[in-house]
Amino acid sequence: MLWLAREEIQPKTVDKSSKWPNERKLLQAAQNGSQEAFGILVRNHQKRLFRFVYSILRNFDSAEDIVQESFVKAWQAIKIFRPGHDFYPWLATIARNLAYNWIRREEKKESLDKLRESGFDPESTDLGPFEKLLSDESSKRLYKAVMALPFEYRTVFVLRQFEEMSYDQIASYLKIPPGTVDSRLHRARKLLMESLKDLLE
Amino acid sequence: MEHSYYKDKLSAYYDSELEVQEMELLRRHLEGCAECRKLLEKLSSLSQKIEELSGLDENEYFDSLAAKIDNRIARTDGKVVELPQKEFHRFGFGWKIGALAASFMLIATVTYYQWQDHESILDEIIEQSAKPAQSAEVLIDSALESKAQSETAIVAGEKAADKAATAPLKEIEKDVPAAVAESKAKTSPKKIVDARELQGMAKFETSSPPIIISDSELEAITNIVKEKQSNGNIAEKIVADFQIxxxxxxxxxxxxxxxxxxxxxxxxxxxxxxxxxxxxxxxxxxxxxxxxxxxxxxxxxxxxxxxxxxxxxxxxxxxxxxxxxxxxxxxxxxxxxxxxxxxxxxxxxxxxxxxxxxx
Incomplete structure (x- = not known):
């Protein structure tokens, strides 16, 4: 049987080991007031955080503001950061809250159609200045497809695939039931697999 | 029918997020279903493509972003929030945890709220640090209100736990609420609390009150646990180990x-x-x-x-x-x-x- 010859696809498990071995020391130094140490933390995490915030908001300028604001708030509160924990999840929580505040404000202005629209049209998705941060064509295409996802699907997909969170974590992060995480992720992937068919063959 | 059921579960299967039994069922289904195998391959390939996405380029852009952040941080000096670790740990679990072992329903209540509001505490602290402090009276008033709410929550938690109790559990649980009630009577309501902790707590919504356990309450619980651990039979020991x-x-x-x-x-x-x-x-x-x-x-x-x-x-x-x-x-x-x-x-x-x- 042909399929047996192929390598069996195993369910995926997420490797959580920290990318930055010195992070603990940096955090300690930052807690003792070292702006330099905090500056290194900024440089280590800013791209990931930027991508995260941008993929929630799909608005380049606001994403930049929120990334800046998140680091400033993290610095202001660095002394209450609990040692022994990873820095990024904490930072991302601050950023998430700021991003959702932004969304709420925008909602009041009633200009949020772009965020909530249910259509899925990667072709006509404009990444704006974000596109300049991507080096190759296939990255551009993938990001366009992800950014074209409706807001609810996109957030769940980003948290799982970019941020590597578990379903339970996503559920408590977004305050939705775990079953909803499952179904939104399933639909997001379905949309992406359809639109990226040729890339995935 | 079966096939479409499994098909919808593939995404969660791929993430190892199904319960053990379902994982096994799906694995078996995959052995006999070419369509689902194909789909799983696509899922895997999609994830791989996403993983292969390089980080963002344009180091120039990020250099300047980092520099902007550096600048803003240099200007925030003097506005840094300081919260004594020991106060903060009241919300965390680093605090005298072993002593609480058997009082699982109390912990369930506490943790549930602590857990729901871990973030909002942080948010509030950050938020409040930027504003001038409110007057002490207002803060103490709201803390007392919070405490009253927390007591209601504890009572509710105890009732729920009573229901949940299996036979050996029941005995312990009966004792704990009594001890809690007794020690509560002894606790002075006008507790001196760190102002910043109050700031963090003052804005709790009524649905998620903070829980404050006084030292005497803790001591009462500890005594019961110790007694049960030394006198209890194996069943009680297992119960005392509330992790299970x-x-x-x-x-x-x-x-x-x-x-x-x-x-x-x-x-x-x-x-x-x-x-x-x-x-x-x-x-x-x-x-x-x-x-x-x-x-x-x-x-x-x-x-x-x-x-x-x-x-x-x-x-x-x-x-x-x-x-x-x-x-x-x-x-x-x-x-x-x-x-x-x-x-x-x-x-x-x-x-x-x-x-x-x-x-």
Missing amino acids: VNLPVTRLAAQTEREEVLAPSVQFWRDKRDSLLKVEAEVYKAVSGRKLKSVALSDSDKSGYNSKDSALAFAWYKIGLLTTDSTEKREALEYLERYLKIKRADSALIRTFIESIGK
Whole structure:
């Protein structure tokens, strides 16, 4: 049987080991007031955080503001950061809250159609200045497809695939039931697999 | 019908997020279904493509962004929030945790709220630090209000726990609320609390009040636990080790569901079980100093175990170790071996579990 010859696809498990071995020391130094140490933390995490915030908001300028604001708030509160924990999840929580505040404000202005629209049209998705941060064509295409996802699907997909969170974590992060995480992720992937068919063959 | 059911579960299967039994069912279905295998391949290929996405380029842009952040941070000096660790730990679990062992329903209540509001506490603290401090009276008033709310919550928690109790549990639980009530009477309501802690607490919504446990309450609970631990039989010892307290609840939940009796209470049991699993993870993390990191204790510090399965695996391990009942021991081993077969995560650890039970 042909399929047996192929390598069996195993369910995926997420490797959580920290990318930055010195992070603990940096955090300690930052807690003792070292702006330099905090500056290194900024440089280590800013791209990931930027991508995260941008993929929630799909608005380049606001994403930049929120990334800046998140680091400033993290610095202001660095002394209450609990040692022994990873820095990024904490930072991302601050950023998430700021991003959702932004969304709420925008909602009041009633200009949020772009965020909530249910259509899925990667072709006509404009990444704006974000596109300049991507080096190759296939990255551009993938990001366009992800950014074209409706807001609810996109957030769940980003948290799982970019941020590597578990379903339970996503559920408590977004305050939705775990079953909803499952179904939104399933639909997001379905949309992406359809639109990226040729890339995935 | 079956096929479309499995098809919808593939995404969760790919993420190892189904419960052990479902994982196994799906694995079997995959053996015989070419369409689902194809779909799984696509899922895997999509994830791979996303993973291969390089980080963002344009280092120039990010250099300047980092410089902007540096500038702003240099200008924030003097506005840094300082909160004494010991106060902050009132909300965390680093604090006198061993002593609370048997009072699981109290902890369930506390942790549930602590957990819901961990973030909002932080938010509030950050938020408040930017504003001029409110007057002390206002803060103390709202703290007292919060405390009153918390007492209501504790009572509710106790009632719920009473319901949840299995026979050996009941005895302990009866004692704890009494002790809590007694010591509460002794506690002065005008407690002096750090102003910043109050700032953090003042804005709690009524649905999620903070819980304050006084030292005398803690002492009362500790005494009961100590007494039970030294006098109790093996069953009581297991109960005192509240990390596995969720297990009777889980079983009871399953039973209730199967017999379709008390249908409305099923959700209650489920919620109870879920919150207990989370409590277990949270507490174990604190107690063990994260020794069990590989049991998928999450780094993001909220939901603890990656899944109910790993939490249950741990619970079964504890049961297997402590029980003198050979059926139970076998059951524990069976669960762990099945887990090992289906989930790749933590396999080394699960093997050591199995080994130590085997001895």
